Amino acid sequence: MKKLIFIMFVGLSSICFSQEEKLLNNPKELVIEFFDAFHEQDTTRLRQLAHVGARLESVSLDSDGNTKIKSDKYSDFLKGIVSIPKxxxxxxxxxxxxxxxxxxxxxxxxxYTFYFNGKMSHCGVNSFQLVKFEENWKIVYLIDTRQKDKCD
Structure with a gap:
């Protein structure tokens, strides 16, 4: 009986692992997984999807109409996700x-369009830069635009 349970455990583990590998082998699926984890505030999954040292930047206009770029470390992004009240x-x-x-x-x-507590907050475009390491894609850079108007 113990052998049967062990064989079932190994079999299920390999099935789960192969599903995760398959998911990370496709750039579009990696981005979908990123947003699933983002919405669930799952920083463990988010960390697994990015390469160590990944960078984030956000482009917007200030009140004078000048372009500004805000840069963050991926680790700071993860801290921000954790700080969002449940x-x-x-x-x-x-x-x-x-x-x-x-x-x-x-x-x-x-x-994209971003909604917070049921109200449209802003919209823009995400651009994910991915690198394939062995068989897995990882996020190395993410830049987005953010605007509050012209969000048709």
Whole structure:
């Protein structure tokens, strides 16, 4: 009986592992997984999807109409995710995916609208830069635009 349980455990573990590997082998699926983990505030999964040292930047206009860029470490992004109160409801709705894959590099672009507690907060475009390490894609850079108007 112990052997049967052990064999079942090993079999299930390998099935679960192969599903995770398959998910990370596709740039679009990695971005979908990123947003699933983001909405669930699952920083463990978010950390697994990014390469150590990944960077985030956000482009917007200041009150004078000048372009500004805000830069963050991925680890700071994760701290921000944890700090969102559990009673808050947030959702980043993706409108489409444009995937360009070239060998070890991929770019996934996703226009989005962000909602916080049921109200539209802002919109823009995400651009994920991915690198393939062995068989797995990892986020190395994420830049987005943010605007509060013209969010049709």
């Amino acid at each position: 009673e808050s409801v947030f959702r980043e709705e993706l409108h489409e995916f444009k995937v360009e894959e070239n060998g070890l590099l991929a770019t996934v672009t996703t226009p």
